[in-house]
Amino acid sequence: MMEKIERISLKKVSKKFKIGFKKNRSFLARIISLFSGRESKKDIVCLKDISLNAYSGEMIGVIGSNGSGKSTLLRVISGIYKQDSGTVKTNGKIISLINLNIGMQDRLSMKDNIYLCGSLFGLGRKTIAERLPSIIKFAELEEYLETKLYQFSSGMIQRLAFSIAMHCNPEILLLDEVFEVGDESFRKKSQEKIKNILDSGATIIFVTHDLENVKYNCNRSILINDGEMIASGNSEEVITKYLKLIGVLK
Amino acid sequence: MRLKSFLGLSLSLAKAEFKLKNEGSYFGIIWYILGPILTFLLLLGIFSDRLGNNIAYYPLYLLLGIVMFNLFQNTTTEATKAISIHRGIIKSIKFPLEALIGSITLKAIFSHIFEILIFFIILKSFGLPLVGILFYPLILGVFCIFIFGVSLIFSALNVYFVDLENIWVFASRVLWFATPIFYEIGNQTKLFLINLFNPLYFFIEISRSILIYNKIPDTWVILGSLGYTLISIIIGFLVFNRLKHKFAEMV
Numbered sequence: 244m245m246e247k248i249e250r251i252s253l254k255k256v257s258k259k260f261k262i263g264f265k266k267n268r269s270f271l272a273r274i275i276s277l278f279s280g281r282e283s284k285k286d287i288v289c290l291k292d293i294s295l296n297a298y299s300g301e302m303i304g305v306i307g308s309n310g311s312g313k314s315t316l317l318r319v320i321s322g323i324y325k326q327d328s329g330t331v332k333t334n335g336k337i338i339s340l341i342n343l344n345i346g347m348q349d350r351l352s353m354k355d356n357i358y359l360c361g362s363l364f365g366l367g368r369k370t371i372a373e374r375l376p377s378i379i380k381f382a383e384l385e386e387y388l389e390t391k392l393y394q395f396s397s398g399m400i401q402r403l404a405f406s407i408a409m410h411c412n413p414e415i416l417l418l419d420e421v422f423e424v425g426d427e428s429f430r431k432k433s434q435e436k437i438k439n440i441l442d443s444g445a446t447i448i449f450v451t452h453d454l455e456n457v458k459y460n461c462n463r464s465i466l467i468n469d470g471e472m473i474a475s476g477n478s479e480e481v482i483t484k485y486l487k488l489i490g491v492l493k
Numbered sequence: 494m495r496l497k498s499f500l501g502l503s504l505s506l507a508k509a510e511f512k513l514k515n516e517g518s519y520f521g522i523i524w525y526i527l528g529p530i531l532t533f534l535l536l537l538g539i540f541s542d543r544l545g546n547n548i549a550y551y552p553l554y555l556l557l558g559i560v561m562f563n564l565f566q567n568t569t570t571e572a573t574k575a576i577s578i579h580r581g582i583i584k585s586i587k588f589p590l591e592a593l594i595g596s597i598t599l600k601a602i603f604s605h606i607f608e609i610l611i612f613f614i615i616l617k618s619f620g621l622p623l624v625g626i627l628f629y630p631l632i633l634g635v636f637c638i639f640i641f642g643v644s645l646i647f648s649a650l651n652v653y654f655v656d657l658e659n660i661w662v663f664a665s666r667v668l669w670f671a672t673p674i675f676y677e678i679g680n681q682t683k684l685f686l687i688n689l690f691n692p693l694y695f696f697i698e699i700s701r702s703i704l705i706y707n708k709i710p711d712t713w714v715i716l717g718s719l720g721y722t723l724i725s726i727i728i729g730f731l732v733f734n735r736l737k738h739k740f741a742e743m744v
Contacts, residue, residue: 322587325738339586346582350516362505363588
């Protein structure tokens with residue numbers, strides 16, 4: 244058994260955003276705003292005092308309603324957003340798959356896209372060239388190396404994105420709603436890949452609405468509601484709590 | 494090592510952007526050089542008998558000024574919009590954002606090389622010594638560091654102050670006329686004093702002395718260009734580093 248490494252440690256992390264909203268304004272202010280594009284802003288709290296520790300080999304499910312702060316949490320862990328208070332510590336190479344947007348360009352060929360995304364994930368060109376055959380094999384797209392992405396189906400693009408991310412040696416993998424990738428056989432293959440990555444010492448944080456998947460795959464889960472972590476622990480119990488919260492279960 | 498991976502990523506991004514821009518185009522690279530060449534021919538036609546009368550090798554003088562200014566203007570203008578154009582990826586992946594600006598600079602250098610090749614061909618046709626060409630990579634290198642610094646500043650500020658994009662369109666046009674590109678400063682003291690605050694004057698002056706007139710530029714001009722470069726890159730990194738943490742939530 245490998246020694247457990249603490250991959251992620253969040254301590255009382257909070258994050259606020261300024262959002263636009265409509266307020267009652269004077270006539271003059273309205274005239275001015277006709278010319279200027281500025282809008283009034285107010286603060287909303289997206290994450291409130293979240294604390295979380297994740298260790299190597301763990302896959303943690305994050306569940307919660309839309310707008311509860313799940314994606315924000317992933318962005319704070321990955322360093323895309325900076326927390327307003329609290330500390331975020333990570334140990335290992337972070338690969339984030341947030342809404343499958345990994346910088347792919349429709350008008351570029353698949354090969355160019357693999358190079359582009361691979362470099363954004365921090366791989367050198369030589370490493371990408373070495374892994375290219377394996378990336379397209381895993382995505383089952385061997386025949387389309389020079390085909391431009393706009394001619395791909397969305398399933399093919401998703402498989403490609405997933406495959407690129409998996410080949411970038413993630414040690415902390417942040418997945419946002421990406422498990423609904425591909426057909427049944429591809430799903431099975433990705434599950435296996437995920438398992439391999441976990442066994443090699445990575446940590447996965449997995450945001451989804453697919454509760455069955457969480458129950459089946461995640462060692463433990465957290466429930467976020469309005470930016471607060473209101474439950475954490477055994478996946479099944481957290482899911483039950485969530486279903487009660489949204490009124491599906493009494 | 495960090496510099497190596499930064500350059501690698503910049504290069505990858507630049508390659509992708511370059512391919513995207515030329516995708517499906519029949520004339521490809523010609524479009525890059527067409528703009529400056531047309532400006533050159535137009536101004537040459539208008540001014541060669543008037544403003545350019547007293548300037549030795551006026552076509553070379555003019556072309557070098559145009560292509561160098563062009564490099565500066567293209568890079569800074571594109572950099573100003575860079576962060577909001579790449580918002581999708583900035584919100585999804587954590588990567589060194591400076592590389593976005595690096596890629597824009599590299600892309601501009603690439604098309605600049607084609608423009609400067611045309612300059613070299615004309616230089617040769619005038620029968621002038623070509624030894625100055627050896628120094629050009631050095632001048633271009635320093636000039637690009639200066640441009641990269643300015644681009645960092647503009648790209649970061651534009652996230653907070655989107656009007657900058659429009660202001661720069663006007664301001665860079667004013668700068669075009671303020672810089673001695675199609676005229677020379679000569680004895681006009683006021684114009685000379687104004688241009689002391691114009692970094693582009695220094696870089697263009699150095700290149701013209703070395704490439705066209707085979708003279709070593711005055712020491713104060715060289716020091717001036719190095720000084721501006723240092724200031725630009727230091728302020729560039731300071732401003733960009735201070736503001737970049739908020740980019741993902743501002744765009």
